[in-house]
Amino acid sequence: MDHLSDLKLTRRDLLIASAVTASASAVPSLAGAQTPKGATAAMPGATAAVPPVIGKVSMRINGKQQQLQVDTRTTLLDVLRENLQLTGTKKGCDLGQCGACTVLIDGRRINSCLTLAVMHEGASVTTIEGLGTPDKLHAMQQAFIKHDGYQCGYCTPGQICSAVAVIDEIKAGLPSHVSGSLTEKPLFSAAELRERMSGNICRCGAYSNIIDAITDYANSMPGAKA
Numbered sequence: 382m383d384h385l386s387d388l389k390l391t392r393r394d395l396l397i398a399s400a401v402t403a404s405a406s407a408v409p410s411l412a413g414a415q416t417p418k419g420a421t422a423a424m425p426g427a428t429a430a431v432p433p434v435i436g437k438v439s440m441r442i443n444g445k446q447q448q449l450q451v452d453t454r455t456t457l458l459d460v461l462r463e464n465l466q467l468t469g470t471k472k473g474c475d476l477g478q479c480g481a482c483t484v485l486i487d488g489r490r491i492n493s494c495l496t497l498a499v500m501h502e503g504a505s506v507t508t509i510e511g512l513g514t515p516d517k518l519h520a521m522q523q524a525f526i527k528h529d530g531y532q533c534g535y536c537t538p539g540q541i542c543s544a545v546a547v548i549d550e551i552k553a554g555l556p557s558h559v560s561g562s563l564t565e566k567p568l569f570s571a572a573e574l575r576e577r578m579s580g581n582i583c584r585c586g587a588y589s590n591i592i593d594a595i596t597d598y599a600n601s602m603p604g605a606k607a
């Protein structure tokens with residue numbers, strides 16, 4: 382075919398051809414899915430559906446003891462959002478790549494989309510709702526507001542939970558990739574904060590203000606000068 386004008390297929394022909402192709406691919410599966418009596422038959426090679434396994438887990442969430450019965454495959458993130466309606470914790474990627482779902486477990490930060498709820502029997506979980514309330518904000522929340530550390534706010538609960546844990550990690554002397562020494566106490570420097578917050582993605586690009594907010598919070602703590 383030398384030129385587009387040689388193409389004789391009309392839009393109508395194309396639609397008819399597409400419909401025929403779709404029906405042809407659908408027919409075998411419909412035929413295979415029915416027994417002569419109309420009952421559903423197993424597809425060749427298909428395995429029987431396995432019913433969910435329900436597990437019990439008891440956790441202290443934002444200071445309140447919770448007894449839960451959940452499908453053992455349920456992530457902590459889904460339990461928080463779907464079972465307990467704690468929707469402050471956000472689902473961004475659901476793959477451990479954005480940090481929007483960060484919460485604190487026994488004071489340490491974790492991506493709640495990457496961990497199963499039943500793995501945390503007896504744990505103490507803190508979400509953004511447990512850090513502060515609109516009437517009584519956590520000092521880190523106040524610092525984010527003061528420094529405009531957000532735009533759309535979707536990443537903000539995860540950023541704030543992460544930031545609170547970062548401060549504790551530095552105070553505890555845990556080194557990061559940019560720490561000058563593995564034995565000396567790390568500094569509350571912008572480089573340290575940026576490195577430690579690098580797992581929390583902000584699609585709005587509020588990074589500079591987020592670091593300003595965390596630095597301000599760090600400076601307000603006794604013995605934690607940035």
Ligand code: FES
Binds near residue numbers: 472476477481493495
């Ligand atoms: S939703 Fe968990 S890391 Fe993105």
Ligand code: FES
Binds near residue numbers: 533534535536537586
């Ligand atoms: S404030 Fe919008 S994604 Fe961070």
